[in-house]
Amino acid sequence: MTAPAAMAPLTSAELKTGQSHDHPFISRTFLAPRCSCRTLDTYWARRSVLRHLQAVLPRFSGTLLDIGCGQMPYRPVVLAAPSQVNRYIGLDFDGATLLSADQRPLYRNVPDLTWDGQQIPLPENSVDCAMATEVLEHCADPENVLREIRRVMKPGGVFFFTVPFLWPLHDLPHDEYRYTPFALRRHLQNAGLVDISLTPTGGWNASLAQMIGLWARRRPMARIYRPIVCAFALPLIRILTTFDALPSLGEGTPMITGLAGTATKPSALPSRSG
Numbered sequence: 001m002t003a004p005a006a007m008a009p010l011t012s013a014e015l016k017t018g019q020s021h022d023h024p025f026i027s028r029t030f031l032a033p034r035c036s037c038r039t040l041d042t043y044w045a046r047r048s049v050l051r052h053l054q055a056v057l058p059r060f061s062g063t064l065l066d067i068g069c070g071q072m073p074y075r076p077v078v079l080a081a082p083s084q085v086n087r088y089i090g091l092d093f094d095g096a097t098l099l100s101a102d103q104r105p106l107y108r109n110v111p112d113l114t115w116d117g118q119q120i121p122l123p124e125n126s127v128d129c130a131m132a133t134e135v136l137e138h139c140a141d142p143e144n145v146l147r148e149i150r151r152v153m154k155p156g157g158v159f160f161f162t163v164p165f166l167w168p169l170h171d172l173p174h175d176e177y178r179y180t181p182f183a184l185r186r187h188l189q190n191a192g193l194v195d196i197s198l199t200p201t202g203g204w205n206a207s208l209a210q211m212i213g214l215w216a217r218r219r220p221m222a223r224i225y226r227p228i229v230c231a232f233a234l235p236l237i238r239i240l241t242t243f244d245a246l247p248s249l250g251e252g253t254p255m256i257t258g259l260a261g262t263a264t265k266p267s268a269l270p271s272r273s274g
Helices: 012-017 024-031 043-059 142-152 181-190 204-218 226-242
Strands: 061-067 084-092 127-133 153-164 194-200 258-264
Touching (some): 084 127
Parallel strands (some): 061 084
Antiparallel strands (some): 153 258
């Protein structure tokens, strides 16, 4: 989706007060996802991330680190009740070095911190909680990134994350993985995180709806046909997503759109015997 040329960048006042949801692009795409002909490809993914984030808000407090924050769309969400976060830190790459010229108008925010994708420029035990939405699939060495998240979080800190499973190649060439729940759990455990909880973001119906939406919006086709295709796809996608059921991750052959989950940093280091 291309931003309108007249769209104003977020102001420093908006960022300080957490009012970035007033920005039209963010409001439409991330914080008020609606199923329409223009959003058939992104609707379920955006809705799922927001819904799972809202569910974990009561566990957030103090200083939150948003890894891969991008346009910081969820800043106003994590700064509002029932979250108890009082300081938000957005961490990302220097967007000007990674994005093409036509992408830059969508990413006008400057993150609070920039990093090299390897080491988070914060001291140990410096944040109370952390989040990474649709980020870990871009990490060439996910366990190193997870160890860094564990390092900067205080003992007992909660880490919230989402990853896609059914999604096209994107942000090329920085698209590395599609995680099964079993692989993702292993990476989290190897990084020293505990109390791991993983939930699918959608089941068979949502998976079919997402594929239809992606096909309708992104498959190469003559421009004249796309509105017609989307108009026919819209009611089917609405029905499929309305009647979706989340599958069990340990039984049968489930289909999932992605994963959401939480993990925590141990409250204390395990004691060494001998």
